[in-house]
Amino acid sequence: MKKLYIRGGRPLSGTVRVSGSKNAVLPIIAACLLSTSPCTLEDIPNLADVDTICLVLEHLGAQVKRDGTTLVIIPPQKPKTEAPYEFVRQMRASFLVIGPLLARTGLASISLPGGCAIGSRPVDLHLKGLHMLGARIEHGYGSIRAEAGKYGLRGNRIYLDFPSVGATENIIMAASLAEGQTVIENAAEEPEVVDLANFICAMGGKIKGAGTKVVKITGVRELKGVTHTVIPDRIEAGTYLVAGAITGGNILVENVIADHVKPVLAKLLEMGIDVYEEQDGLRVIGRKDYRAVDVKTMPYPGFPTDMQPQMMALMTCARGTSIITETVFENRFMHISELKRMGARIKTVGRNAVIQGPVALSGASVKATDLRAGAALVLAGLCAEGNTEVSNIYHIERGYENLLGKLQSLGADIWGQA
Template structure:
């Protein structure tokens, strides 16, 4: 089992470039099969989750070539039976439900997997696709879906689910007539998918608002597209800069996408300087406490809750963190306690009393963002920390230790 060995207390200086967003790339990959023409995707980091999605596409018959961080996808779909083991390693595999219905009119799909951060039901996906005319049957361990012809419909989502919004949008672009998604997710990744689909000839209006209108077309064409920068990767390096001494410039960012994170940094007395597509963060030893409540965009992102909690463990006072999206997203708390953090859990609320310093310990990453939080904590802690379970981290951060080393951190991957 691979692990990180991190010697803390090193000040971090320099610049780091954010990669394209994993959470934007995965739905784009799923949507790439609804055309018969080649798709060209640029600046694609080969993260574990992306590799899994590519493997699934190849299983379906697609040819996927990778040259200089550009993926060339030839979507020759010949196999609509995707009840295979790798599907349950990836939550985003559920997005193939909409794309395969649009392309093949039927699909058998294994149940999706991903991090164990709480219940992530697929009921809204099924509700939306069923409204478009699909017949969907849940079996033991897999989903069976078919449709004679997708037809546009008005769909109201009980919760602004990012995945459900994306799945419905992918299917609806080839549906007959007009589809309206009400209470749609407004996340930047949803807008990015809409822009990708539009570049293929789809007619989508209102992405980024809570009402998305889609006019179905008969066919989509080839496209060349670069996904948006990863706002969670940017936020993770921002936290790293704030707590590790020194200063870090983070490039290739969309400032508006990280506005909720910037707001919390200012509340915490952390200096940030915004550029056109860069942000510079200056460390401080006078971090003020703040309260965080995770919410759908443009609220504070649930994916940044764990990294921010590492920061709040050394704030001068008491902070409250409320997790409203996933009920099991405090798996990192027990590990932070091993390092001397003072955190009390009450259901979905964490009360964080700041301490002067964290100390090294032997830790285990139990999910992706919690794993990143432990790396941040280890970088600022006294002594040498060992983190196991880093395969979770590799799912979402490309060349993580390489970037940390370039900033002056002391981190080694042990295989």
């Protein structure tokens, strides 16, 4: 679709099921290159980013077969070693193939990644980790070439200056087939990292400590394909919880792991929003009078930066002054100017955003500047008076499966333009 149109003011109610995690499935698909036999992945969301990473694997020689939410990947016996720019520029997660390619073939050539323009996300920590495993890194014009060398990759102790999710995942994948033991210190603790480690362990890998700051990987000679179900998407779950709150609705969010959304739940409860854990999921019951809160984005288990724009939309409905401090990405306030077009009162000072509320948002023509910013504008449109037009919907389609259909099923007055 090109645009979404929303007629706001309707409380949402009903049940919505969360899809498989985008941020978990992308590295898991890349990790299928480590296997010598077919892998079957379950609960795979129908997303543009999933299509892109599958195209990357097909270019590298893999066969990819999809049937509904099931994905079967038959890895090549001898993968190609170069990932083309035309795919990598679309999505930075494509850079995750460098680790498994290096482990399987001893050689990988890949363009520098693209993706959402939410700030600088360099791959230096990825390359530092691979270098510590024995790879020789060469920088070309907009590309990277990594070669394992004569003796292949060898385990080492690696300290990450920042707990980068992508770097942690790339190092885990490369180290899984390296000789000896690798220890990653200050590793990312996100659930998506744990899901990747569980997948590799099911294939025969040896990984301990995933989900903590220290991860130990003992290399094995071979990994074999398995069937694996991807974890639910915690950011999608958080977005629907906010949708229930911002519209004063009553929504049951199914297929959600409550522990994965604890930071979001804590802030919703602090605002005075009722959230209950039920047998089938989490129920959010909204109201019209919320308390202002402060949020500081942090690596997991802190408040996720991917939920910051959605929380900002909700804060416009809260009584008092809310402050958001963005510590992860320096350019993740681009949605503020669009929210202000709808009547939001927001000021920025460096990496801090000060939100005054409550305000009665009004429908307007706004533009999604990135994936989560687009979600925030849709949420704002759901509670605004009048009609809201959201353009650049391709950003949203990268990370939310069937957002239009799911919101319609909850009673939202929303439609799209092809």
